[in-house]
Amino acid sequence: MNDLDKVISIDGLLNMLAKYNHKELHLHHTWRPDHETYFKKPDPLYWQAAMRRYHKENNGWNDIGQHVTLLPDGRFVTGRDFGRDPASIKGYNTKAFAVEMLGDFDIGRDPFDGPQKRSAILLARWFDKRGRYIRFHRESAAKTCPGSSINKYDFMKEVRDGDDKYAQPTLRRGSRGETVKALQDALNKLGYKAGEVDGIFGPKTESAVKAFQKANKLVQDGIVGPLTWAALDKAIKALKPDTGSVISRLTELENKTKQILSEIQNIKKSLSK
Numbered sequence: 632m633n634d635l636d637k638v639i640s641i642d643g644l645l646n647m648l649a650k651y652n653h654k655e656l657h658l659h660h661t662w663r664p665d666h667e668t669y670f671k672k673p674d675p676l677y678w679q680a681a682m683r684r685y686h687k688e689n690n691g692w693n694d695i696g697q698h699v700t701l702l703p704d705g706r707f708v709t710g711r712d713f714g715r716d717p718a719s720i721k722g723y724n725t726k727a728f729a730v731e732m733l734g735d736f737d738i739g740r741d742p743f744d745g746p747q748k749r750s751a752i753l754l755a756r757w758f759d760k761r762g763r764y765i766r767f768h769r770e771s772a773a774k775t776c777p778g779s780s781i782n783k784y785d786f787m788k789e790v791r792d793g794d795d796k797y798a799q800p801t802l803r804r805g806s807r808g809e810t811v812k813a814l815q816d817a818l819n820k821l822g823y824k825a826g827e828v829d830g831i832f833g834p835k836t837e838s839a840v841k842a843f844q845k846a847n848k849l850v851q852d853g854i855v856g857p858l859t860w861a862a863l864d865k866a867i868k869a870l871k872p873d874t875g876s877v878i879s880r881l882t883e884l885e886n887k888t889k890q891i892l893s894e895i896q897n898i899k900k901s902l903s904k
């Protein structure tokens with residue numbers, strides 16, 4: 632059972648999905664609303680309610696067809712109960728997980744890029760890594776869905792050739808192990824007090840994660856998924872080296888310079904002989 636019409640991050644979604652056993656991922660685009668229509672009233676819950684109403688009243692379904700809607704900003708809105716089969720692709724609905732990507736991705740219409748594409752790729756990668764099939768609607772229906780501008784070969788290439796930093800496991804309160812240690816160490820280095828680096832994701836680590844998420848404008852759910860990992864990675868790389876190591880490097884360079892100068896003097900001496 633999932634909460635109805637809740638806006639969640641990709642990290643939150645992957646955490647929820649871990650409790651289910653969907654056998655394939657279905658990708659759709661909403662076509663309507665397209666991005667332009669959405670941004671005239673950028674209220675995810677308004678559009679989710681409109682789609683649910685349409686699916687129930689026009690299509691005669693007993694709920695909205697998709698499990699989640701993927702918004703242009705990369706977040707998701709939960710729809711149908713994750714434990715129920717979607718109304719997605721005829722003949723393939725059993726144990727499938729269905730996503731409607733908000734937009735019209737036919738050639739010449741909305742761009743498929745930015746955070747929305749990133750979330751789609753991360754979600755597909757999660758399924759692909761577990762050996763589950765990624766099905767575009769058009770593979771099994773006479774449609775262009777999820778949009779003729781999205782080439783499946785290129786899409787799957789991005790899903791599989793992804794940057795390793797997104798391949799970190801999703802961590803949350805109760806997680807244990809080496810990756811939790813790496814997380815605690817990174818948070819401590821960045822000045823968020825995650826406590827002892829013990830590999831146990833407890834309340835202290837959780838509040839440090841939430842503080843980090845807040846500072847980085849991420850959803851503050853305390854769950855460390857691909858977006859939080861990527862932000863941590865970026866923050867660690869941006870850390871200035873500490874003064875001590877800079878001074879010892881300068882001393883090292885100073886000594887090398889002295890050595891070179893004395894070699895030059897020796898060569899000059901030998902030439903003037």
Ligand SMILES: [Zn+2]
Binds near residue numbers: 658660768774776777
């Ligand atoms: Zn479709």
